[in-house]
Amino acid sequence: AQKVTQAQTEISVVEKEDVTLDCVYETRDTTYYLFWYKQPPSGELVFLIRRNSFDEQNEISGRYSWNFQKSTSSFNFTITASQVVDSAVYFCALSEDVLAGRRALTFGSGTRLQVQP
Amino acid sequence: GAVVSQHPSWVICKSGTSVKIECRSLDFQATTMFWYRQFPKQSLMLMATSNEGSKATYEQGVEKDKFLINHASLTLSTLTVTSAHPEDSSFYICSAREISGISGNTIYFGEGSWLTVV
Numbered sequence: 001a002q003k004v005t006q007a008q009t010e011i012s013v014v015e016k017e018d019v020t021l022d023c024v025y026e027t028r029d030t031t032y033y034l035f036w037y038k039q040p041p042s043g044e045l046v047f048l049i050r051r052n053s054f055d056e057q058n059e060i061s062g063r064y065s066w067n068f069q070k071s072t073s074s075f076n077f078t079i080t081a082s083q084v085v086d087s088a089v090y091f092c093a094l095s096e097d098v099l100a101g102r103r104a105l106t107f108g109s110g111t112r113l114q115v116q117p
Numbered sequence: 118g119a120v121v122s123q124h125p126s127w128v129i130c131k132s133g134t135s136v137k138i139e140c141r142s143l144d145f146q147a148t149t150m151f152w153y154r155q156f157p158k159q160s161l162m163l164m165a166t167s168n169e170g171s172k173a174t175y176e177q178g179v180e181k182d183k184f185l186i187n188h189a190s191l192t193l194s195t196l197t198v199t200s201a202h203p204e205d206s207s208f209y210i211c212s213a214r215e216i217s218g219i220s221g222n223t224i225y226f227g228e229g230s231w232l233t234v235v
Contacts, residue, residue, distance in 0.1 A: 035224075043155075043208050045226045091160065095224070104151040105212070105224065109160045 002027045004094050006108035013082055014116050021077045021111045023092030029053075034068065034075045035093040035105065045091070051075065082115045089113070120144065121213045123227025130201055130234055137197045138230045140211035146191035147213035152184075155208040155229075164209075167194040201234040208232075 003026040013019045025034065036048040049059065051068055059066045063080045079086055089112045093105040120143045130136045140150055148169045153161040165186050166174040173186035183205075185197040194213075198205050210229040 037226075043210075043229045043231065045161075045210065045229070047226075050224075104153075104163045104166060105161075106163075107161045112158075 002029075002032075002094050002096055002106045004092050004106055004108035006090075006092055006111050008111045009109070010112040010114070012114040012116065015084060016081050017115075018078060018080050019082050019113065019115075021079075021090050021092075021113070023075045023077065023108060025073050025075065025092070025094045027073075027094060027096055029096040031096075033095045035091075035095070036066065036075075036077050037091045037093065039089045039091060039110070041088070048077075048090075079113075082113075084115050084117050087113055087115045121147075121211065121225040121227040123211055123230055125230060126228060127231045128233070130232070132202055132234055133200055135197055135199045136201055136232060137195055138209055138211075138232075140194045140196070140213070140227050142192045142213040142215075142225070145213075145215045147194075147215065148191060150188060150194040150211055150213045152186060152194070152196050153210045153212070155210065161210065164196075198232065201232070203234045206232055206234045 005024045008022055032053045034051045038046040038048055049066055056068050056070055065078045067076045089110045091110045092108040095105045096103050122141045122143055124139045128136055150167040152164045154164050155161045163176050164179045167186045167188040169188045169191050175181045183199055188194040208229050208231055211227045213225055215223045
């Protein structure tokens with residue numbers, strides 16, 4: 001069975017601080033995808049990144065960066081120089097059975113990030 | 118690019134009535150769509166997997182007679198909350214997977230639907 005754990009329920013930082021959101025996953029599959037989504041108060045899910053299990057390269061996109069480590073089954077997300085607009089709930093998710101396309105995403109419980117001005 | 122459109126975004130209904138939420142894949146065909154529910158300050162929980170032309174597969178604990186799912190075409194899945202009660206008030210969101218060959222699957226989410234039962 002697959003599982004995603006986001007141990008940090010809520011994080012509060014002051015603007016311009018760096019913040020890392022942790023994500024640990026469990027899966028028996030060797031082929032899988034990991035995702036991060038942002039959910040602002042309006043509710044829609046904003047796609048941030050998808051990473052397949054064969055690609056362990058870290059990725060940077062502007063102020064966002066992701067660290068994927070298969071050895072520790074972690075896919076952590078760092079926001080550099082945080083801004084108030086980054087305040088949202090962030091979800092890490094896992095999807096197995098990618099070739100068949102039959103499986104839904106399994107979401108972590110989410111981390112609520114509050115960036116104070 | 119591909120988009121999943123969900124309608125309505127907001128709906129308020131009276132207790133005991135039924136409400137239908139539509140999920141459409143635009144620009145691509147989705148043989149499989151997924152319905153999630155999210156209670157306030159909680160994660161998204163999968164309710165059911167909607168398969169085009171066949172019955173939906175429901176997750177444990179989800180009442181199939183209460184949450185009717187129909188996937189009659191490759192671009193449309195509907196979720197009908199029957200005899201709605203206040204405890205059904207939640208955020209419902211659908212997703213569709215575009216099968217895209219070697220690169221794998223791309224997953225698109227609808228905008229979500231806020232249901233309030235009064």
